[in-house]
Amino acid sequence: MSDAAIRRPLEPAKIFIELAATALIVAALSITLVGFHVKDVPGGFDVVTRFWDVLAAVVIAVVGRGWLIGLREGVPFPVAVTATPIAGILLLALISDWLFGGTLSETLRPILPFNSSVVQWLVAGIAAMFAAVGVTRAARERSAKSVEASEKFDDDAADFMDKVAAGAQRYTAWIGAGLLVVAVVLPFLPFMNLSTLDIAVLVLTYVMLGWGLNIVVGLAGLLDLGYVAFYAVGAYSFALLASPDSPVLQMMGIKEGVSFWLALPFAGMMAALAGIILGFPVLRLRGDYLAIVTLGFGEMIRVTLLNFYSLTRGPDGISKIPPPGILGYSTQPVMDNDTLENTTEFHTWIGREFDQYDNTILLYYVILVMALLTNWFTLRIRKLPVGRAWEALREDEIASRSLGINPTNTKLTAFALGAMFGGFAGSFFATRQTFVSPESFTFIESAVILAIVVLGGFGSQIGVVVASFLLIGMPELFRELQDFRMLFFGAAMVLIMLWRPSGLLARREPTIRLKDPPARGIRRERIKTREGDAPTTDAQSGDDLATGDRRP
Amino acid sequence: MTSPMTQPMTQPLLSVEHLTMRFGGLVAIDDVSFAATDKEITAIIGPNGAGKTTVFNCLTGFYKPSVGRLALTWDGREFLLEQMEGFVIAKTAKVARTFQNIRLFPKMTVLENLIVAQHNKLMRASGYSVRGLFGFGYQGKEAEAVEIARYWLEQINLVDRADDAAENLSYGDQRQLEIVRAMCIEPKLLCLDEPAAGLNPRETADLNKLLLFLRNEHKIGVLLIEHDMNVVMQISDHIVVLDYGRKISDGEPEAVRNDPAVIRAYLGEDEDEELPDIVKQDLAGDGADDGPETQA
Numbered sequence: 001m002s003d004a005a006i007r008r009p010l011e012p013a014k015i016f017i018e019l020a021a022t023a024l025i026v027a028a029l030s031i032t033l034v035g036f037h038v039k040d041v042p043g044g045f046d047v048v049t050r051f052w053d054v055l056a057a058v059v060i061a062v063v064g065r066g067w068l069i070g071l072r073e074g075v076p077f078p079v080a081v082t083a084t085p086i087a088g089i090l091l092l093a094l095i096s097d098w099l100f101g102g103t104l105s106e107t108l109r110p111i112l113p114f115n116s117s118v119v120q121w122l123v124a125g126i127a128a129m130f131a132a133v134g135v136t137r138a139a140r141e142r143s144a145k146s147v148e149a150s151e152k153f154d155d156d157a158a159d160f161m162d163k164v165a166a167g168a169q170r171y172t173a174w175i176g177a178g179l180l181v182v183a184v185v186l187p188f189l190p191f192m193n194l195s196t197l198d199i200a201v202l203v204l205t206y207v208m209l210g211w212g213l214n215i216v217v218g219l220a221g222l223l224d225l226g227y228v229a230f231y232a233v234g235a236y237s238f239a240l241l242a243s244p245d246s247p248v249l250q251m252m253g254i255k256e257g258v259s260f261w262l263a264l265p266f267a268g269m270m271a272a273l274a275g276i277i278l279g280f281p282v283l284r285l286r287g288d289y290l291a292i293v294t295l296g297f298g299e300m301i302r303v304t305l306l307n308f309y310s311l312t313r314g315p316d317g318i319s320k321i322p323p324p325g326i327l328g329y330s331t332q333p334v335m336d337n338d339t340l341e342n343t344t345e346f347h348t349w350i351g352r353e354f355d356q357y358d359n360t361i362l363l364y365y366v367i368l369v370m371a372l373l374t375n376w377f378t379l380r381i382r383k384l385p386v387g388r389a390w391e392a393l394r395e396d397e398i399a400s401r402s403l404g405i406n407p408t409n410t411k412l413t414a415f416a417l418g419a420m421f422g423g424f425a426g427s428f429f430a431t432r433q434t435f436v437s438p439e440s441f442t443f444i445e446s447a448v449i450l451a452i453v454v455l456g457g458f459g460s461q462i463g464v465v466v467a468s469f470l471l472i473g474m475p476e477l478f479r480e481l482q483d484f485r486m487l488f489f490g491a492a493m494v495l496i497m498l499w500r501p502s503g504l505l506a507r508r509e510p511t512i513r514l515k516d517p518p519a520r521g522i523r524r525e526r527i528k529t530r531e532g533d534a535p536t537t538d539a540q541s542g543d544d545l546a547t548g549d550r551r552p
Numbered sequence: 553m554t555s556p557m558t559q560p561m562t563q564p565l566l567s568v569e570h571l572t573m574r575f576g577g578l579v580a581i582d583d584v585s586f587a588a589t590d591k592e593i594t595a596i597i598g599p600n601g602a603g604k605t606t607v608f609n610c611l612t613g614f615y616k617p618s619v620g621r622l623a624l625t626w627d628g629r630e631f632l633l634e635q636m637e638g639f640v641i642a643k644t645a646k647v648a649r650t651f652q653n654i655r656l657f658p659k660m661t662v663l664e665n666l667i668v669a670q671h672n673k674l675m676r677a678s679g680y681s682v683r684g685l686f687g688f689g690y691q692g693k694e695a696e697a698v699e700i701a702r703y704w705l706e707q708i709n710l711v712d713r714a715d716d717a718a719e720n721l722s723y724g725d726q727r728q729l730e731i732v733r734a735m736c737i738e739p740k741l742l743c744l745d746e747p748a749a750g751l752n753p754r755e756t757a758d759l760n761k762l763l764l765f766l767r768n769e770h771k772i773g774v775l776l777i778e779h780d781m782n783v784v785m786q787i788s789d790h791i792v793v794l795d796y797g798r799k800i801s802d803g804e805p806e807a808v809r810n811d812p813a814v815i816r817a818y819l820g821e822d823e824d825e826e827l828p829d830i831v832k833q834d835l836a837g838d839g840a841d842d843g844p845e846t847q848a
Contacts, residue, residue, distance in 0.1 A: 380685055385674040388660075392668040395657035402612060402649050403669045404642035404737055510661045512694070514702065514714035 015069055019062050026061040030054045033487070060123060067130045076137030083131035090124035175462060183368055187361045197360045199476045201367055201432065205425055206472045208371035210452040210464035212421030215378055217450065218458040219387060220414035221394025222283070223291040226298025227449050229278075230271040230419035232305060232441035234426025237270035238263050239318040239436045240311075246318060247311055260324035264427045271423020272416040274301075279415040283408055286397070298446055305438040317437025321430050323359060324366055367428050374421045375461055381417075383511045390414050391511075448472075455496060457503025466504055563625045565590040565773040566611075566741055571620035573606050573797075580606045581617075582797040588790070590626070590740065590773040593763060595784045597777070598794035599817060604777045605652060607794070608743050611775070612649045613638030626740045643672050648734035649743040652777075654726050658719035662710060662729060665718050666701035669736035673697070704732035708762065724755035728762060735766065741773045742766065748780040756780065760787050785809070793817065 034057060037048045063086075070079040183204075187197055209231065216224045240246045242257040249257060257263075282293045305312045312318070381387040389410045392400045401407055430436045452471055456463025475489055496504065564587035573581040581603045588594040596604045609615040611622060613636055622633035624645050631645035641647050657665050667674070677693035705711045708728040713721060721729060727747055734742055747763075748756050764787055767774055778784050784791065784805070791808040793801040795817040801808050808814055 377685070384678055384685065384690070385671050386680070388664060388668050389671050391660060391664075392657050392671075395659055396655050398614075399651070399655035399657065400668070401638045402642055402651075402655075403671060403733070404639050405668075405671050406639050406643075508659055508717075510664060510715055512663060512667060512698070513661075514663050514698065514705075514711070 010073055010075070015073075018069060019065055022065040023058050023062050026058050027054060030057045064126065064130070067134065071130075071133060071137065074141075076134045076141060079130060079134035080138040081134075083127055083134050087124060087127035087131040090120075090127055094120060094124055179462075179465065180372075187364055194357050194360060197357065197364060199473055201360065201364050202476065203468050203473045204364070204367045204371050205428060205432075206449065206452060206468040207465055208367065208374050208425045208428075209422060209449045210456065210468055211371065211374040211378055211461065212418050212425060213449050213453050214458075214461070214464060215381075215390075215421070216414055216418035217453050218460070219378070219382065219394065220390040220411060220418075222411060222414065223287065224294045224415075224418070225291045225443075225446055225450065226278075226294035226296070226301075227418070227422055228441045228443070228445040229294075229298040229301040230274055230422030231426040231429065231445065232301050232438075233274045233419075234267040234271040234423025235430040235436045235441070236305060236312060236318070236426075237267040237423065238427035238430045239321050241266060242431070243318050243321045245313075245320045247313060257322060260322070260427075260431055264424060267427040268420045268423040271426065272420035274423075275416040275419025276412060279412045283411045283415065295443070295446075298441075298443060302438050302441050305441070312438075315437060315439075317435055317439075319435045321434045321436065323431050323434065324362065326362070363428075363432055367432075370424055370428060374424075377417075377421075378461065386410065386413060388511060451493075455493075455503055457500075457505045460503065460505045463503055463505035564588060565624065565626060566775070567621075567623045567625070568607075568611075569621040569623070571607065571610060571622065572618050573603070573610055573615060573620075574618045580797050581610070581794075583619075584794065584797070584799045586792045586799060586802055588741070588773050588775055591767060591771050592789040593767050593774040593776055593787050594790045594792065595776045595778055595788035596792045596794060597779070597784055598800075601796075602794040603797040604794055605745055606797075608649060608745055608775075608777065610634070611641075611743060612647055613641040624741060642737055642739075646738060646740040647743065648737050648739035648741070650727075650730045650734055650745055650747060652745045652749065654723075654730050656718040656726055656730055656733070659717055661715050662705065662718055662721065663698070663701055663714040665729060665733050666704060666736050667694075667697055669733045670697045670700065672737075700736060704735060707765065708732055708758075724751050724758070727751060727755075728759065731762065731766075735770070739772060741775060743775045743777075745777050746779060747776070748778055748783045753782075756782060759783065763787055 031054050035050055035054045037050055039046045039048050063082075067079045067083055070076065186192065186200060192200075209227070213224065213227050216222050216227070240248045241263040242260065243249075244255060244257050246257065249255075258266075278294070278297050282290060282297075285293060306314055308314070382391075389400065389405045392403075392405060393407060393410055397407055400410075429440070433440070448471060452464055452467040455471065456465070456467035470492065471489075474492075566588040568587070569585045571581055571584045572579070584603075584607065586594075596607060598604055606615065610617045610620075611633055613633065617634050620634060624631040624633055624647065626646070631641075633641055633645060633647065636645060642649075657668065660668070674690075674693060674697055678690040701714075702711065705714055708725070708731075710721070710725060710729065713725070718726065718729060727750075731742075731744065731747060744763075748759055751759060760783060763774060763776070763783075766772060767787075776784070776788065788805055791801070791803065791805055792799060793808060793811070793814050800813045800817055801811040803811070
């Protein structure tokens, strides 16, 4: 694996065997999965054979493997020559289809035999990647005429994400700003429609949950397998306050629910309270034990919701939860028989027809602001004593104790704050669904949220965004793949865990620095201007608490 | 056991009286009494399993002693350590400790390690982080904390490594960092559990210098568990020898060195040879296993 500097002679027999093995494996896998498709027909089902698809899969796999071998063996030239035109044609067809709604890709059916545009883009994208790598390698080899240019493709790939992670940290401000701009204008981009905006709302909900859990798991290092409990407490607290159907309000004889904006902080507080109640007895436990107890707590909450019928309506759930209003106006058509006037509708007030897309835009911005607040809070608290104490406890509890840090209280704040943000997200979930029932709060939700945090890289804020998109957004976008999307999802997870076992963007940025960060780009510039100022460094910008350079 | 008890004129900084620690039927420490004064380095030595680390764990609240009184006195205030929780001992009684196997915060930077040690002070300054969240009047205090950290880093020549993760330091530097991290809580009594374990002679010399500096310049009391007789004999003002949980000798280095009870404990009944060399041989064979390690 290591002696890449010496170019080995190509061994056609070995390469052939490798390609044949690839073809065989892909054929064996795809003939059962893709080759036979069971179709519902009236009066039973029918088996459709799709051998052309199997053949296409085999051909694509063999070509891809061939390119991979070419790069590995240090012969990028043939790769560049073959991959470039193929990638070009595929991308051209797809782009022209996308821009002009044409059917150019229909004519390319033999090369791209898939019904899913996502898969077609993926295939074209991978081909383009090979083309790019092949061309750069070939160019480098030509100019340098050196053999050392033919590094191992694998090494590059492993290295690549490290560089991406480092870059993501270094340019956090830029990437964050870029993502923020995209997030703000997203509802108004031309390709958005109701369903994609709905997916975006869903993804943002999980981003917020991930950021909330990141406080508990990423910063304080407390493995919480029952985070969904706080999500549920938030959702139900909200529903019981806001819905006119709420048993609590009915018991007190109140007809109108509390508005979203009033119920939201209350729901957060209830969730934080739940966090403290759970935390007090169990935070003496560590690691696996804590995980088991939190797992149990999550189930307890769900079972309680299911059985406490007089309070929660059990499996029937609580419905008619109103969406957030604006300035006291409802954003839904008001179905009030008493007053036939529509004065309480926001869209009537601003003179627009009712449009579900408008409402989703509102929901989208509400969750965006809530998620950003969570993020701001986390970034800020990390640089405060409590945040540092969380990290210290995660690193070594005994040492923290010997330095006078109160472990119980410190962990409890992490648990309560994480729970509070879970509760906020729960409120949003309730108002978005207009209905809550215990079914929404199963263990799998906790697992998905935890997977987002782990996949993104413990403690990495941007990692959570990327992971939410991968875990929540992708399966939704891949709906066209039907049953295979979960297969794809599983494969992606396995690959990521093989490739980046500590998470996609796991890289810790110090909370404070004594000297200039070794970064290029904006940070350096900012510090330089600071050096020009007076030597006192008390005035600080928001995201950088470093005390600047004070060396004489 | 001829050496007289070193009785300080005034109330000693730490006075341990009749300390006994039982684990079930095992008596790890049996009625040990000794005193440590400020501006002095008190060494606790003894063969492996003598109960030295257990004494430390009792002092710093990791164990609750079965019997005994552990009184810490400074500025006219008395703290009964046996009644306090571990973190309170560090927070209010100002007893800091290091560990036999280094316990830094490995992923955090050197500077962060030293800032975390100033936690309680910074918590107050930032209004328990609530005020700090909105950025009122906290940065000044944090800058002060950084200056304190910088001062300590200068003492151990690690200013250049301040922004590196603590796990990336060399072993000797990690040992020194752990000591100055303990100093960041501004302790009155510093308990060091085998600070010289695994250090080479040059690093040991640096350590000696640092410990003498702490005693002379910062006027704190240092309690030291050590096997390395180079360290113990060169810098201690006062030595307590434990064997099988009992105190067998207590006094100035010269007196302890020649105490027959000590020689017997280290050599068995044979009393022919000089102590320090033999102790070294004795130690060369054994690892760092020394009583129960800190368990929480």
